[in-house]
Amino acid sequence: MRPILSTAVIVVLLARFGWSQDRMYLTGPKDAKESLLSSAARALSSRCKTYGYQGVTAKVIDRNGGKEIELSISPRFTKEMQERIQQLSALAGKKVEYRVSYTMTAAQKEQYSPKGGDLKNAPKGAIWYWNFSTSEWKRTTYVNLLRTGVVLRTKDLSGIKSDDSFGEYYEVSSSGLKKLKGMTREKLRLVVDGQVMDYFAGWFGSRDAFRKPYKKLRVYGVTVNRTVESSLKHPLPFPLRVVK
Secondary structure, X not given: OOOOOOHHHHHHHHHHOOEOOOEEEEEOOOOOOHHHHHHHHHHHHHHHHHHOOOOOXXXXXXXXXXEEEEEEOOOOOEHHHHHHHHHHHHOOOOOEXXXXXXXXXXHHHHHOOOHHHOOOOOOOOEEEEEEEOOOOOOOOOOEEEEEEXXXXXXXXXXXXXXXXXXXXXXXXXXXXXXXXXXXXXXXXXXXXXXXXXXOOXXXXXXXXXXXXXXXXXXXXXXXXXXXXXXXXXXXXXXOOEEEO
């Protein structure tokens, strides 16, 4: 009769093939108030639910001499889930802006470059922004050149809504409408917390697919995938990081 594998060996094997514990722990800034951590816990739990995970709960606990957020699930978090939750917690999603892309001339391309991380080396009226990569989740040399002026800010936009024809969108407030005057079909880029969202190319329109006028102007191109969409729908008071 073959010996039965010990519990420790089983745990190691499960971890090796993508399975891990039933709890994850996250922290915010060192001086974060417990009330804000509780708010972050609720928002992160909602992000997980919006993304599509079932049964993920979050609460603030005493751990490692301070306050941490404990995520739990039954039976356990897979390796893929752990990586996705790191992504879901990395973006606060509080400051939302729409800016216009800046197109350089041939001469400007020879003169201005962000190589080596020098983001100050930009033409007048433009600024380099890091790209928030949904695949690597680290700052890289991939940057975007945008005009310095902000077209739309958080206060100019409603919460994210959905349209069966074109997908997710923001409705623009009356204050935002004034800023969009004369900019019909202008290409926009979504900037969240000072970083450009991957593959976002915003545009706006005043009519639906059947040419019926909207009651309010809409800005489309809000989301690139479920990860970013979930983050923008449930902002965090600050970014979180996973700890052991």
